[in-house]
Amino acid sequence: MSGPTPKPFTKEELPSLARNVIQRAKFPQLATIDGDQPRVRPVSPVRVDDDFTIYVANLRSYGKTHEIAANPKVELNYLDDDHDQVRITGVAEVLTDSAILHEIWEHNALLRRYLGSPDNPELIIYRIRPNRVRFMREWALEYHDVPLSE
Numbered sequence: 674m675s676g677p678t679p680k681p682f683t684k685e686e687l688p689s690l691a692r693n694v695i696q697r698a699k700f701p702q703l704a705t706i707d708g709d710q711p712r713v714r715p716v717s718p719v720r721v722d723d724d725f726t727i728y729v730a731n732l733r734s735y736g737k738t739h740e741i742a743a744n745p746k747v748e749l750n751y752l753d754d755d756h757d758q759v760r761i762t763g764v765a766e767v768l769t770d771s772a773i774l775h776e777i778w779e780h781n782a783l784l785r786r787y788l789g790s791p792d793n794p795e796l797i798i799y800r801i802r803p804n805r806v807r808f809m810r811e812w813a814l815e816y817h818d819v820p821l822s823e
Contacts, residue, residue: 679810687819691808694759698751705740725803756811768798
């Protein structure tokens with residue numbers, strides 16, 4: 674049984690196609706490593722930059738805190754309603770830039786409601802800097818590397 678033929682695209686369209694999937698999917702799956710066991714969970718990014726840097730809020734008491742501290746290599750997988758995918762492989766770091774933290778805080782009512790202050794010791798914002806971004810159209814069964822700005 675053969676599936677539908679994926680809509681063709683050019684290499685120049687890849688960054689835009691990937692950004693569109695991220696915008697439509699909203700809630701990616703975050704993969705971390707817990708010792709020798711992979712762990713995957715949905716996350717809600719609090720900021721997405723044009724260069725595919727993703728910011729994820731976390732509570733210090735969550736399991737991923739210890740997993741990322743032990744091994745900051747992570748991967749995010751976005752899957753939209755059309756089953757197009759974007760995979761962002763990168764390194765997570767704790768955000769220490771107070772200007773970016775306050776900007777995220779001011780634009781996120783949920784953080785303000787549940788944590789009260791950006792100085793809440795439970796709050797961690799991870800900045801995931803991409804070292805590889807891949808896009809796959811549904812039925813294509815082939816990933817395409819999205820060029821990253823240098």
